[in-house]
Amino acid sequence: MSSISTFEEPGYPGPSHLHDSSDLGSSQEREETPSWEPRPLCSALESASKRASCYERQIKELESLSTGTITWITRAVRCGTLADVRSWRISCGGECGAVGKLALDLSNSRAIENLLHEVFTGIQQTRDRTEFFLTDTVPHVRDSLDDDLAVLLELEEQLPEVGSQIRDIRKVYDRGREKAQQLMASLEWLNTPVSQRLRAIIFTPNAPVGKRWKVLVRTVFALVLCACIWIAWITLRGAVRAHRQRLVWGERLMS
Incomplete structure (x- = not known):
């Protein structure tokens, strides 16, 4: 098999x-x-x-x-x-x-x-x-960054000029503010009565007037004061003399 x-x-x-x-x-x-x-x-x-x-x-x-x-x-x-x-x-x-x-x-x-x-x-x-x-x-993004960089460079170049302009504007503003303050003081001075103005000129150093006006007004005030004192002195002296001499008041008072 x-x-x-x-x-x-x-x-x-x-x-x-x-x-x-x-x-x-x-x-x-x-x-x-x-x-x-x-x-x-x-x-x-x-x-x-x-x-x-x-x-x-x-x-x-x-x-x-x-x-x-x-x-x-x-x-x-x-x-x-x-x-x-x-x-x-x-x-x-x-x-x-x-x-x-x-x-x-x-x-x-x-x-x-x-x-x-x-x-x-x-x-x-x-x-x-x-x-x-x-x-x-x-x-x-690169183009955007380049544009922004160019703008920043331009601003950097213009920054000193802008700073000088800002300083000039500040000076002009300060001058204008000072001028406005002077005008306000002048208006207040003009609205003040004459007696108060004369008192301020004579007795205070901060009157808003020139030095010549101050000297002139004070000189006139001194002369008027001296004249008043002199007249008062003469009057007082005549009264004392009349009282001593038993003079009659009237025409003989000043003789």
């Missing part, structure tokens, strides 16, 4: 071919799987896409290989024993585990690829916004 391990049919792979194809797929996977190195995001995305394509191709090859193996097992059962088939199934268990691991790696690689696509899209949008800001907003 022939065993399954020696039964091979053209066009259908046997167990030895399965092991060889598995080793070949593993070596091909190791050769085609790129080693990870720090690269830009675009290179990493391209590497992940190539890796996913490699995994898909290997799964398709394993699926076609599994279909051929099932057909070969069916024909082997017709020619061999069930124990030989079971031994072959045990030998093929490792390959089925490799297929499951490969499917898991493929799903993980697809998830990673989707995440990389999302991250790449976000970075692309951020780069577009950054380029827009660099091409539109930054020149506008």
Whole structure:
């Protein structure tokens, strides 16, 4: 009785071919799987896409290989024993585990690829916004700053002139205020009665008149005062003499 391990049919792979194809797929996977190195995001995305394509191709090859193996097992059962088939199934268990691991790696690689696509899209949008800001907003802000700087320089040049104008305006304002105060004092002086004005000129030093007027009025006042004192003295002396000589008051009083 022939065993399954020696039964091979053209066009259908046997167990030895399965092991060889598995080793070949593993070596091909190791050769085609790129080693990870720090690269830009675009290179990493391209590497992940190539890796996913490699995994898909290997799964398709394993699926076609599994279909051929099932057909070969069916024909082997017709020619061999069930124990030989079971031994072959045990030998093929490792390959089925490799297929499951490969499917898991493929799903993980697809998830990673989707995440990389999302991250790449976000970075692309951020780069577009950054380029827009660099091409539109930054020149506008730079022009605005240049205009403001030019205005500040012009103001710096005009500042001394403006300061001198402000000082001149302050001097004119002070002179006008002093003149207004003088006019108010003159109006108050003119509204003052003559007696109070004469009293202020004679007895106070702050009368709003010139020095000549002060000297003249005070001189006249002194002369009038002296004349009044002299007249009062003569009158008093005549009265005393008349009282002593028992003179009659009237025409003889002044004789």
